Amino acid sequence: MDLPPHLIRARMIRRYQRFLADVRLEDGRELTVHCPNSGSMLGCIEENGEVVLSVSTNPGRKYPHTLELVKVAGVWVGINTARSNALAREALENGVIRELQPLAAIRAEVKVSAHSRLDFLLDHGGGRLTYLEVKNCTLAEDGLALFPDAVTSRGTRHLGELLSLVQAGHGAALLFCVQRGDVGSFAPAGRIDPAYAAALGEAAAGGVRILAYRAAPTPGRILLDTPLPVRLSP
Template sequence: MLLPDSCQIATLIKRYKRFLADVTLKDGTTMTVHCPNSGSMRGCATPGSPVVISRSDNPKRKYPWSLEMVQEQGVWIGIHTGRTNHLVHEALKAGVITEFGHITEIRPEVKVSSKSRLDFLIESDLGRSYLEVKNCSLAEDGIAYFPDAITSRGAKHIQELLLLAEQGFGAAVLFCVQRSDASRCTPAAHIDPVYAQAVAAASKQGVRFLAYQAEVTPKEITIRHPLPFFII
């Protein structure tokens, strides 16, 4: 996935109020940008870090610029969670993600109950599968972790997938690791033990948990290959 031509590199001053960040441009100008990430951004919000920002064409936006990625210790980390589903859809179509067989149709944002949706419904020669996608930006000591903050919503998605698996459908969660310094992925039990327990229980009842790593550069983000996923 190519990033917008408007992208430019700046320096992070601070991230605050969840969805805002202050940055300094190359000419010294300070600007507030939208931060499209509801997590804690643990390990990827260090003041003084290089960042990539992009400008929206929407004239109604209060903050026209958005934070796309942060560089920590020389590693670019994709933090724009609004890009994640597009990355995964692109990789599914390209055959990079192989666990679903020969895919004939990909339907996004599928309603599974009166109050919720899952990211994708995939039709293939292996049958029908429901897929929920999670952006993974946290890594410590070479291990990618999800989540980076307590997530009741994530546990709810697992329960929805579990119900679908019990009905005979394929059900999976895919963690998109948007950084190059991780060699495996696992639930962050040290951050959200309830979510980790939900993953472990669901995996025993037919829900699959997958991890794929993306190559992240200031101009392009592309899912390249699977990562081992370990359940504690």
Template sequence: MNYSPALLEGKLIKRYKRFLADVRLADDSVITIHCPNTGSMKNCLFEGHRVWFSTSDNPKRKYPHTWELMESDQGHLIGINTGNANALAQEAIESGVITELQGYDELKREVKYGAENSRIDILLSSQEGLKCYIEVKSCTLLEGNTGYFPDAVTSRGQKHIRELVTMVQQGHRAVLLFVVQHSGISTVKPAAHIDAKYADLLKDAIEQGVEVLAYKVAMSTTGGRIETVCKFIV
């Protein structure tokens, strides 16, 4: 995934109203950009540090700029745009980087499924009728030397785990894929200290056959791609 046009740079003043952030540019002017991250962004907000944002030429957008990257106080790059995780996952599957998800003939995005009115991020299928349901999650919370998910209580995430378990019970393959968009994270764990129910559901899902994968994005201000496996610890 490459950023085109090139990202612009500024310094974070603050994030507010969940979807907005004020950024100071090099000429000392201030602009408001869209924040495409619905989570708490715990340990991802560093006021006064560098941010990078993309620009849209869509005239209908009230805020033409989208927040893409944040520089942490330790110099790490953090992917703020959670929507990029699905695109990065698709790219890595199609290029063969995620070896566990090869051997299928078709890839579809955002397919309706399940009993709780859900959409699966990626559905792989083969001519023989085999199906693999993949739920993609962006992991950016770093605490100590470990990455955690989620960064806030997530009823939606809990629902997705239940849906994956149901797919396994119906004879399909189901995968929870953590896309790590933080250069400082190499190990991923469920955040039981933040959402104990999610952690319990995930542990039970694994016991029932749901697979968990974690892959890290090599990020730069020009683009990113999934390159390496991260260790996942239940």
């Protein structure tokens, strides 16, 4: 995936109110920008750290600049969760995620209950279907990608829905889109959300496929192309 043209380099001042951040441009001006990440972004905010912004041409936006990448310990991290589904779809269409091949069709935003949707429904042909949920992962410790970075009741609910689909005879999978290149494996962040970690283990034991793929973002391009081992046990 190519990021939008005319990206802007800046330095982080602070992030606040979940979806806002203040940055300092190279000419010294300060801007408030949109931060497209509902998580805590634990470990991703360094004061005066390098960041990359995209600029919207939509005149109706209050904050036309969007935070795309942050540099942490010398590594670029993709924090725009709105891009994770597009990254996953690109990888699926290019045959990168071999565990979910072959693919005849991909349908997005599939309603599975009165109050919930999952990200994709994959048609493998011959009547074989897989429901797929995608989660963006930015937290890392000692080379290990971790999710979530804050307690997520919504994420736990999605795991329950995926498990129910398997129990009803359907295929179901969860894909962690890890947007940083300094990790070699994935695990649930049980220290942060033990309920989610337990639910992930139950889902895996019940037949939900748990996958993790890594991208190594650069200012300009993000490519989800590297499978990571998934560690569900401590």
